[in-house]
Amino acid sequence: IDHLNGVLFIDYISRLKRExxxxxxxxxxxxxxx
Incomplete structure (x- = not known):
């Protein structure tokens, strides 16, 4: 679960940066x- 949350968090951050x-x-x- 922690790993999944970490991946989602990284994906969220990269999406914000991209925007x-x-x-x-x-x-x-x-x-x-x-």
């Missing part, structure tokens, strides 16, 4: 296009 990076990337693209 943040995607948002940052989108902002940068908008700024470059403007």
């Amino acid at each position: 943040r990076v995607t948002r940052k990337f989108a902002k940068a693209r908008k700024r470059a296009a403007a």
Whole structure:
């Protein structure tokens, strides 16, 4: 159970990071296009 929770936690964190990076990337693209 601990292992499963650890995997889910890591997956959750990586998903959050991905969202943040995607948002940052989108902002940068908008700024470059403007």
